[in-house]
Amino acid sequence: MTKVSAIIVASGRGTRFAPGQTNARPKQYHVINGSPVLSWTIRRFMEHSGIDEIQVVINSDDTELYEEAISSLPGTKLKPPVFGGATRQDSVRSGLEALTDAGSDDLVLIHDAARPLVSSDIIDAVLKGLSDHDAVTAAVPVADTMRHGTDDGVLTDAVDRNGLWVVQTPQAFRHSSILEAHRKAAGEGRHDFTDDTLVYQWFGKSVAVVNGARTNLKITREEDMAMVAYHLSGTPMETRVGTGYDVHAFDDGDAVILGGISIPHDRKLKGHSDADVGLHALxxxxxxxLGDGDIGTHFPPSDPQWKGAASDQFLIDAVRRVSALGGRIIHLDLTLICEAPKIGPHRDAMREQIAGICSLPVHRISVKATTSERLGFTGRREGIAAIGTATLSLPQQDD
Structure with missing residues (x-):
């Protein structure tokens, strides 16, 4: 009996999703509507009756993120994950090699983890296509006008779009043939193919096309998340804005914790936790x-377990509450009010740290500072105040 396996490639770093951010969570683990992207993608294949087993290929640094992503999924079809390599080709080959019990007639579908909207109809279509062809890919015809452009952004001649397709995944093959093609490409030092159909055609085989869907989009940039969230929920989204205000007094010490980082200073901030007034405000x-109380509601200072706690725990929990409702954070704005220490030299580090805590691109984080012109307790250098503003996108609720 022919077995059908699905390989889901989830080992990429997504450099176009959060350019320049070394601490950004890979896009396949970003949470949309309460679940990581990878979880949504796996679920599509898990729920399809024609798929017998699922092999996920992950980055060796992402084991904990992967376990978190599959924690709510039944494990009946999931094989243990394997680690990918330096290129997408290396990662796909790792997935193919992991299917050690695959027979010569067994089939394999290869799919990008960042396409969580793949439908059962598309999976059906590529599987059906293998009845008549060596390999099949989902794709959609190019509908827009195509133009060449110069390096400095000037459009030149048009491209005839007749017969042009935008190639998607899944791509379906006979396991033995695509594995042989990948082994040959690796042996000859070819690592430049951008998808598996190109490897297969270089190997001398033909590839047929079946209709994909424009909704089967690949999450490439951060703005793609909103579109995927809309299609996954089918629920209109609404924008919510919240503000937070917090104050902490100075105490004897040699550093303050602000925005998740330690800043050398001749005082520290006094509080039950680490007194990070910035993260508390956010x-x-x-x-x-969210209309969900305040930090004292969920982390009361009377509870000894929060004595000296790092405030990123509080912010992570707030972010989790947004995700659990199927929402997303659009922007966070933090204003710190103090005479000292100087915030300017540390602003970018704070933005990076907050972005990492919240799994957001850094351009969605703002950190500013001002003084109170020597007026009031901040002007007298008795403490620091902070104002936080959060803009969220949440599923619309009936009034």
Missing amino acids: TDAILGA
Whole structure:
């Protein structure tokens, strides 16, 4: 009996998704509508009756993220994950090699983890196509006008779009043939193919096309998340804004914790936790937009377990509450009010740190500072105040 396996490639770093960010969560693990992208993608193949087993290929640094992503999924079809390589080709080959019990007639579908909207109809179509062809890919005809452009952004001649297709995944093959093609490409040092149909055609085989769908989009940039969230939920989204305000007094010490980083200073901030007034304000801003109490509601200072706790725990929990409702954070804005320490030299580090805590691109984080012109307790250098503003996109709720 022919077995059908699905390889889901989830080992990429997504450099176009969050350019320049070394601490950004890979896009396949970003949470949309309460679940990581990878979880949605796996679920599409898990729920399809024609798929017998699923082999996920992950980055060796992402084991914990992967376990988190599959924690709510039944494991009946899932094989243990394997680690990918330096290129997509290396990762796909790792997945193919992991299917050690595959027979010569067994079939394999190769799919990008960042395409969570693949439908059962598309999976049906590529499987059906293998009845008559060596290999099949989902694709959609090019509908827009195509133009060449110069390096400095000037459009030149048009491209005839007749017969042009935008290639998607899944791509379906006989396991033995595509594995042989990948082994040959690796042996000859070819690592430049951008998808598996190109490897297969270089190997001398033909590839047929079946209709994909424009909704079967690949998450490439951060703005793609909103479109995927809309299609996954089918629910109109609404924008919510919340504000948070927090104050902490100075105490004897040699550094302050602000925005998740330690800044050398002749004082520290006094509080039950680490007294990060910036993260506290942002946490309250998110909770305010959710209408879900405040930081003291969820982490009461009377509870000894929060004594000296790092405040990123509070912010992570607030972000989790947004995701659990199927929402997303659009923007976080933090204003720190103090005479000292100087915030400017540390602003970018704070933005990076907050972005990492919240799994957001850094351009969605703003950190500013001002003084109170020597007025009030901040002007007297008795402490620091912070104002946080959170803008969220949440599924629309009936009034």
